[in-house]
Amino acid sequence: MNMELLTQVLTAYGATGREGNVRAVIERALGAHADSVRTDAMGNLIAVKKGDGTGKRIMLSSHMDHIALVVIDADEHGFLRVCAAGGVPAGKMVAQHVAFGNGEMGVVGADGDAPAELTPAHLYIDIGADSREEALARVPVGEFAVAAPRVARMGEHRLASPAMDDRIACYALLEVFCALEDGMKNEVVAVFSVQEEVGLRGATAAAYSVEPDVGVALDVTATGDVPGAKGHLPMKLGAGAAVKILDRDMIATPWVVDAMLDAAQQAGIPAQREVLPFGGTDAAAIQRSRGGVPSGTISIPCRYVHSAAETVDLRDVQAAIDLTRAFVEREMP
Amino acid sequence: MLLSELTALRGVSGCEDEVRAALRKEAERILGGRGRVFTDTIGNLYACRDAREPGKKRAMVCAHMDEVGFIIRFATEDGLLRFDCVGGVDPRVIASRRVLVGENRVPGVIGFKAVHLMSDEEMKKAPDYSALSIDIGVSTKEEAERLCPPGSYATFDTAFMEMGDGFVMSKALDDRVGCFVLLRVLSESDYPGELCCVFTVQEEVGSRGARVAARRIQPDIALILEGTTANDMGDVPVEKQVARCGGGAVISLMDRSAIMDAQLRALAKQTAARRGIPAQDKRAVAGGTDAGPIHTSCGGVPSLVMAVPCRYIHFPASLCRLSDIDALGALTLALLEEVGKQ
Numbered sequence: 001m002n003m004e005l006l007t008q009v010l011t012a013y014g015a016t017g018r019e020g021n022v023r024a025v026i027e028r029a030l031g032a033h034a035d036s037v038r039t040d041a042m043g044n045l046i047a048v049k050k051g052d053g054t055g056k057r058i059m060l061s062s063h064m065d066h067i068a069l070v071v072i073d074a075d076e077h078g079f080l081r082v083c084a085a086g087g088v089p090a091g092k093m094v095a096q097h098v099a100f101g102n103g104e105m106g107v108v109g110a111d112g113d114a115p116a117e118l119t120p121a122h123l124y125i126d127i128g129a130d131s132r133e134e135a136l137a138r139v140p141v142g143e144f145a146v147a148a149p150r151v152a153r154m155g156e157h158r159l160a161s162p163a164m165d166d167r168i169a170c171y172a173l174l175e176v177f178c179a180l181e182d183g184m185k186n187e188v189v190a191v192f193s194v195q196e197e198v199g200l201r202g203a204t205a206a207a208y209s210v211e212p213d214v215g216v217a218l219d220v221t222a223t224g225d226v227p228g229a230k231g232h233l234p235m236k237l238g239a240g241a242a243v244k245i246l247d248r249d250m251i252a253t254p255w256v257v258d259a260m261l262d263a264a265q266q267a268g269i270p271a272q273r274e275v276l277p278f279g280g281t282d283a284a285a286i287q288r289s290r291g292g293v294p295s296g297t298i299s300i301p302c303r304y305v306h307s308a309a310e311t312v313d314l315r316d317v318q319a320a321i322d323l324t325r326a327f328v329e330r331e332m333p
Numbered sequence: 334m335l336l337s338e339l340t341a342l343r344g345v346s347g348c349e350d351e352v353r354a355a356l357r358k359e360a361e362r363i364l365g366g367r368g369r370v371f372t373d374t375i376g377n378l379y380a381c382r383d384a385r386e387p388g389k390k391r392a393m394v395c396a397h398m399d400e401v402g403f404i405i406r407f408a409t410e411d412g413l414l415r416f417d418c419v420g421g422v423d424p425r426v427i428a429s430r431r432v433l434v435g436e437n438r439v440p441g442v443i444g445f446k447a448v449h450l451m452s453d454e455e456m457k458k459a460p461d462y463s464a465l466s467i468d469i470g471v472s473t474k475e476e477a478e479r480l481c482p483p484g485s486y487a488t489f490d491t492a493f494m495e496m497g498d499g500f501v502m503s504k505a506l507d508d509r510v511g512c513f514v515l516l517r518v519l520s521e522s523d524y525p526g527e528l529c530c531v532f533t534v535q536e537e538v539g540s541r542g543a544r545v546a547a548r549r550i551q552p553d554i555a556l557i558l559e560g561t562t563a564n565d566m567g568d569v570p571v572e573k574q575v576a577r578c579g580g581g582a583v584i585s586l587m588d589r590s591a592i593m594d595a596q597l598r599a600l601a602k603q604t605a606a607r608r609g610i611p612a613q614d615k616r617a618v619a620g621g622t623d624a625g626p627i628h629t630s631c632g633g634v635p636s637l638v639m640a641v642p643c644r645y646i647h648f649p650a651s652l653c654r655l656s657d658i659d660a661l662g663a664l665t666l667a668l669l670e671e672v673g674k675q
Contacts, residue, residue, distance in 0.1 A: 043633075073574075142586035201591070
């Protein structure tokens, strides 16, 4: 694993709807590996590796954005008021250090009289300003704040970072794509998508223009392997790449699931079956595009999803890379 | 066409016929053969003008024709109409309101138990749709359903008036103000590229018309003209206010359905500042708009919502300032001019 590139991908600023910096890092890393690279009107980065003309077109999608708080106003004492872009668990943002796209930094607080069940409306961001004028001059309405980027290595295999969802999969997709050889049967189109966290919006647009025969999202999935975990989630860290059966937005196409599980077994890649009673990935948007596209998701198990401590196991990341590569090399029906 | 004429038309989501017919006539008069006016199967109305210069972006400017209202489910044995809302109408604000039902505009009133007949429990609770009915003054199910068959639409019976220091009061300001401004755009814009003005249907139930229109037009850029909530009254602290009546055109940053294109939003703000057109940021992100399905259509479309701030939106009577309608028109025309230079 290229830890320097991984760190760059994990720490680039990229709130949902403001993915430009991440796109620049990824575009640089793609170098000359693609036959063509383009950015569409929404900001999706689309890299194409042509096949030999006898196979299918496979779209692989990882999203560059992550959840954010958006400034809507400031009070007279200079505290910024915010709303959420994407599913931000307000309680987990309190006391977090946040960064804005323009370089300003802040910390998140909650109204003293807020109820126990916090919503983004109860949050404020303290940027060290003393007045409404100063606050909005430094951070105007419409600026996006994200949990400040950092990476913590924990033990030999584990890594924690606020943007793990879904930069870890952007990194995995880069590894897969840059290792593709010329003259493959299948054409592979890597889409580094925007605005997944607010409703799969980037992938919706990209799926239309890419027009794939098969769609695969690379994303993180929740686990049930921490103390007191609720919901009987079978996924756990260190048990390999997760092959999604279903989530709230998609029932993965059965033959795609079977092909992924078969590819894992044949190549001896650690894999686990994923059933997620909530959430959704870009694959749902691809599956419902045009006249319908067979689609599935390869997931990287992640603890503490949608918090500043999103944690993955690098062995699972490697398994997801290996499985994705094995899948795109298969002959598609 | 006068704003008062536009808001008086009745066009609950799915039944925009009256609004479409009037706008069609007006659009044909404005274009006078210099473009095409047509509708599609879901009911959107298009008024399109060809490009005058090659290489310019195809612009879609849209406003929705539909308004929130009610649909009749059935009549009870004693002739009361049971109904539900179409689009988001808070049942707390509709009891005792006068409505017009069906094509024949049968007058009715939304009935609710009088205060001295309510139990303590009922007093504490706001009524929901199961507790409300429309009384059209007949005594049998047969007569009620003859006059107002199930599936009839009902709208608020609210007269348009100018009031105070430059306000108007009316039903359906959301989004007839947008339609009104869009007619002005159609008539005054010198946009050099292809210009498609689209009056959409079924926005209030999930922007269903806009989804179809975006696929048909496949625009390079989209402007969505709206009536938006103001919430600038009384004791609402400044950070909870969404926009201010009299503050000019509202430039959205995001809503539940779309994050506005950053470049287009910046260009709108610069254009307003440079030309002295009153404009303000929208300081909340509630609600969805036609930008939702448009901006993700085809390969993605840079989109921006701009709006007139309206108080008491989705209520029987809303208020807005005429100066803000002028500002939205001026800003839309100026922004199109800037986009036309690209």
